[in-house]
Amino acid sequence: NAGVTQTPKFRVLKTGQSMTLLCAQDMNHEYMYWYRQDPGMGLRLIHYSVGEGTTAKGEVPDGYNVSRLKKQNFLLGLESAAPSQTSVYFCASGQAYEQYFGPGTRLTVT
Amino acid sequence: GENVEQHPSTLSVQEGDSAVIKCTYSDSASNYFPWYKQELGKRPQLIIDIRSNVGEKKDQRIAVTLNKTAKHFSLHITETQPEDSAVYFCAATARGNTPLVFGKGTRLSVIA
Numbered sequence: 250n251a252g253v254t255q256t257p258k259f260r261v262l263k264t265g266q267s268m269t270l271l272c273a274q275d276m277n278h279e280y281m282y283w284y285r286q287d288p289g290m291g292l293r294l295i296h297y298s299v300g301e302g303t304t305a306k307g308e309v310p311d312g313y314n315v316s317r318l319k320k321q322n323f324l325l326g327l328e329s330a331a332p333s334q335t336s337v338y339f340c341a342s343g344q345a346y347e348q349y350f351g352p353g354t355r356l357t358v359t
Numbered sequence: 360g361e362n363v364e365q366h367p368s369t370l371s372v373q374e375g376d377s378a379v380i381k382c383t384y385s386d387s388a389s390n391y392f393p394w395y396k397q398e399l400g401k402r403p404q405l406i407i408d409i410r411s412n413v414g415e416k417k418d419q420r421i422a423v424t425l426n427k428t429a430k431h432f433s434l435h436i437t438e439t440q441p442e443d444s445a446v447y448f449c450a451a452t453a454r455g456n457t458p459l460v461f462g463k464g465t466r467l468s469v470i471a
Contacts, residue, residue: 291461
């Protein structure tokens with residue numbers, strides 16, 4: 250039981266490049282979330298999903314897209330990376346109220 | 360929507376002393392209040408939570424209290440140890456299928 254995993258752990262992008270972050274969970278959770286964490290800003294919700302095939306916008310969705318084609322996976326896409334998207338990205342999953350976080354992806358956009 | 364304020368943003372205590380972190384929330388419908396601990400370079404981890412039908416919950420050296428009338432809840436850590444040094448986040452939500460709203464975090468330093 251791996252819990253919540255994220256791929257990759259680190260990535261450096263140039264401005265304008267695209268990439269996809271993968272979140273996977275093996276706990277059969279219905280809900281999945283993507284957050285970004287910046288110094289002094291806490292955890293800010295980007296997008297979330299309440300079930301397979303559903304997605305919804307969070308607090309800071311601009312510049313990101315998501316997909317939940319399979320219950321266990323939640324993908325976060327950056328179509329055209331900007332330096333403002335330099336951050337640590339955390340995925341989380343949960344069945345009801347509790348949320349369990351993945352180890353994070355550190356993304357740098359130069 | 361829900362808004363969660365957390366204070367203080369930084370807190371330093373001597374080893375063995377107690378630490379208290381407070382959060383206020385705006386949505387009176389909120390009924391679930393977790394606390395997460397995040398060590399440097401690690402993921403946030405759930406350490407304790409409380410639901411609105413309970414006023415206090417304890418787990419060894421940590422406790423959470425909830426005042427629904429005043430719409431605030433607090434994390435209490437007693438007999439602090441250096442390994443308690445971390446960033447602590449509070450959160451709130453009103454329903455199980457709505458995301459948690461997090462406070463901005465408190466950086467706790469326990470000085471040996």
